[in-house]
Amino acid sequence: MKAYLFPGQGSQFLGMGKNLYKKNNLAKKLFQLADEVLGFKITSIMFEGTKDLLKNTKYTQLAIYIYSVIKAKISNNFNPDMVAGHSLGEFSALAAIDVFSFEKGLILVNYRASIMQEICESVYGGMAVVFGLEDEIVEFFCKKDNGIVVPSNYNSPGQLVISGEYKALKRVCYSLEKIGGAKRILILPVHGAFHSPIMEPAKKKLKIFIKKMEFKKPKCSIYQNVTGKSVIKSSDIKKNIVNQITFPVKWKQSIKNMIKDGAISFTDIGPGNILLNIIKQILKNRI
Structure with a gap:
C-alpha cells in the first residue's frame, strides 16, 4: 500500500x-x-x-x-x-x-x-527539540514545572518536541541538560507555543x-x-x-x-x- x-x-x-x-x-x-x-x-x-x-x-x-x-x-x-x-x-x-x-x-x-x-x-512562547531521551522522562519534567510547557510533537524514538511559555520551556530544557542523557536540546527558531x-x-x-x-x-x-x-x-x-x-x-x-x-x-x-x-x-x- x-x-x-x-x-x-x-x-x-x-x-x-x-x-x-x-x-x-x-x-x-x-x-x-x-x-x-x-x-x-x-x-x-x-x-x-x-x-x-x-x-x-x-x-x-x-x-x-x-x-x-x-x-x-x-x-x-x-x-x-x-x-x-x-x-x-x-x-x-x-x-x-x-x-x-x-x-x-x-x-x-x-x-x-x-x-x-x-x-x-501576544504570548512569548517557544518550542524545543529534545534528542536522545525517553518520552517518559521529558513528560515528567514538563509536568513538574509550574508553568505551561508540554510535549507537542512525538516525532520519532528519541526525538520529542516540547512547547510552552518561553521561561517555562527554558527551565525544562535546563533541567533536562542537568540530569544528562540527552544527546542534544535545540531551541527552535519560532515564536509560538504550537500544540x-x-x-x-x-x-x-x-x-x-x-x-x-x-x-x-x-x-x-x-x-x-x-x-x-x-x-x-x-x-x-x-x-x-x-x-x-x-x-x-x-x-x-x-x-x-x-x-x-x-x-x-x-x-x-x-x-x-x-x-x-x-x-x-x-x-x-x-x-
Whole structure:
C-alpha cells in the first residue's frame, strides 16, 4: 500500500514553487488562483520573499499548503492508499484527497494561520527539540514545572518536541541538560507555543469556523495527528483538526500504525524530505 506524507512548518525554503510555476500550466493556474482567493500575492512571498518574511506563521502555513497541494494535483502518480500530514500538513493532505477544495483549504489555512499568529504576538512562547531521551522522562519534567510547557510533537524514538511559555520551556530544557542523557536540546527558531494549551483561544475560534464548512468523505484513510490512527469519517476529521491546535502531534504513532495497516512505501509530497528522514529513524528503532 502506498502512503503519502505532507510536511508542516519548517519545511519551507526560499523560492519555493517558482520552478513549478514556470514549468507546469496547472501549477501556474493554481498559484494564480491562490493569489486571487487570498487577495494578495502569496506567490511573490514564496518566489522572491525574504527568509524572515517566509518564516512568519501567517505566510509559512499558506506557502507550504499551496506548494504541497499543487505538487499532489500535478502528479500523475498521486493515487494514495493512505495519507498523513504533520501539523499544518494535515490540511494539505485533506485538500489532496478532496475532503475540501484547494480554494476552501486556502481560506481555512489562512484563517488558522492568522488566529495562531495573533497568539504568537501576544504570548512569548517557544518550542524545543529534545534528542536522545525517553518520552517518559521529558513528560515528567514538563509536568513538574509550574508553568505551561508540554510535549507537542512525538516525532520519532528519541526525538520529542516540547512547547510552552518561553521561561517555562527554558527551565525544562535546563533541567533536562542537568540530569544528562540527552544527546542534544535545540531551541527552535519560532515564536509560538504550537500544540500547547496556550493556543486554546485559537482552537475555540477554529471550531466555530470549521463548523460552517462542508467536509466530503476522503478518497482514502487519513492518519490524524491527534489519534495517530486511521480516520475516514468526516465528522471525526473535523473534530481532530480542531483539537490538533492544542494537542500533541502523534507522528511516530501515525507512521507505526500506517506500517501496521500495510504501508510499504512512503512519499513526501511537500517541500523537502524532513518527514522521510524522521521515518528512517522510526524504522531504525523497529529493527
